[in-house]
Amino acid sequence: MTDLRTALYDRHVALGATFTDFGGWSMPVRYSSDLAEHHAVRTAAGLFDISHMAQFGVAGPEREAFLAYALALDPAKLALSRAKYTMILAPSGGIIDDLIVTRNAEDRFLIVANAGNRAAVHEALTERIDGFDAALIELDDALIAVQGPRAMEILRATVGLLHDDTLAMGHTLETLPYYTAMGMRFGNGAVLVSRTGYTGEEGFELSVDADDAGALWDALRIAGGPLGLVPAGLASRDTLRLEAGMPLYGHELSLHVTPAQAGLGRVVPLGTKVADFVGRAALESRLRSDAPVLVGLVADGRRAGRAGYAVFDGDTQVGEITSGALSPTLGHPIAMAFVAPDRGEPGTELTIDVRGTRISATVTALPFYRRKK
Incomplete structure (x- = not known):
């Protein structure tokens, strides 16, 4: 049951957002159209409320x-x-x-x-x-994301978002590396600005006191309006992350999936000098060669496989799609799927059962989309 609202809920209502339940939170799924918001992030910038995190x-x-x-x-x-x-x-x-x-x-x-x-x-x-x-x-801080190739320009132009040497941890906004954070000043409070995101684009995530979130959201919209910034909802966030090959919990990740199966074994610090973290012993003993692996699938046409659709090699089911869509950026269907490891090599030809029709698909390395440097 949806009963949780972020500090920005009233602003979403004023912008005409359509809402959906996400983890018990009433969140904007779109403001105008999924495609328009998706393309804005790829070409200019999108403004996301991710305070439900x-x-x-x-x-x-x-x-x-x-x-x-x-x-x-x-x-x-x-x-x-x-x-x-x-x-x-x-x-x-x-x-x-x-x-x-x-x-x-x-x-x-x-x-x-x-x-x-x-x-x-x-x-x-x-x-x-x-x-x-x-x-x-x-x-209970709010979390706001600005994602897209003009994200840096927008933050620089945001009135009231100021550099402060006592908060910056040795960084400036212009030189902040990827996966690094710095403190900035907004009004009478501090904002943690992280160069991170979930869209495959240049961008930032800003953690701010909930009481200051509305003013920061407004200031970002004013600064970004002339630069093409639009409010963006969860629908476009999902197609953006799919194109970028980023996993979503409940789809690519779960209690039944190990990091290595999802292609994320590199993030787990296994080794003799590493602490005995929870789950380590099980990972070291679960090195199964037949465990399904996560792959990308691309297809022609306009019919996309969706989560739960079966993947076949001939008449044999070899896997299942976890996320899929007609890619707004690439113009053809894409999907992520868990398949048998001997069917996971890029270039392998498979088929997807799309509502009773077999659609040809080719295994490809992730991600589907990389932003231009």
């Missing part, structure tokens, strides 16, 4: 030891201001959620988790912190 602070003397145990992460390698894509695993080695962890102060970390997994992540972290001299703080 869960944010947790981690502090205390044993914060690093706690994170090294609780997550598939070596926090000692995370320098001040750096962010890392990682996961929190079940003891079985399956994925509870994928996360971004940032060392946002010398004595503090920030964890951002998916909205639908807020309770599961909170429960796992709360259980795993027992015995460590560390504190877990559930935050």
Whole structure:
């Protein structure tokens, strides 16, 4: 049942948004059209409210030891201001959620988790912190994303968003590296600006006090209007992330999937010098050669395979689609699917059962789309 609203809900209503339930939150699925919002992000910029995402602070003397145990992460390698894509695993080695962890102060970390997994992540972290001299703080800050090739111009032009040496952690907006964060000033408060995103484009995610979120949203819209910025909803966010080959929990990731199956084994720190994090033993003992693997599929025509559609080699089902759409950018159907490992090589010809009709599809390396540098 939808009963949660972000600090920006009234602004979405005023903009004529169509809403959907996402993890119990009433979120804008679109404002104008899915295609228009998708193309705006690829050509100019889109403004997303992602405040439904869960944010947790981690502090205390044993914060690093706690994170090294609780997550598939070596926090000692995370320098001040750096962010890392990682996961929190079940003891079985399956994925509870994928996360971004940032060392946002010398004595503090920030964890951002998916909205639908807020309770599961909170429960796992709360259980795993027992015995460590560390504190877990559930935050209610808003989170706003500006994504697209003109994102940098828009942030630079936003009135009231100012550089502050005491918050910047040695960075400027113009030189901020990918997967790095810096503090900026907005009004009387601070904003954590991270060079991260979920669209495959240049972009930033801004964590701001909920009381300041409306003013920041308005300032970004005013600055970005002349540059082509449009408010964008969850529908375009989904096609953008699919084109970029980015997994979505509940589709490509789940408790029944290991990181290696999803092509994300590189993010898990296995090795003799790494802490014994939850799930490590299971991963080291679950090296199955027959486990399905995640691949990309491309097809001709206009009929796209959707989540749950079967994938065949001849008359034998060899897999199932996890996400699929007619790509707005590329103009042909694309999908991600788990298939038998011996059918996962790029160039392999398969078929997708699209409502009783077999559609030819070719295995391809992910992502489907890469932004121009």
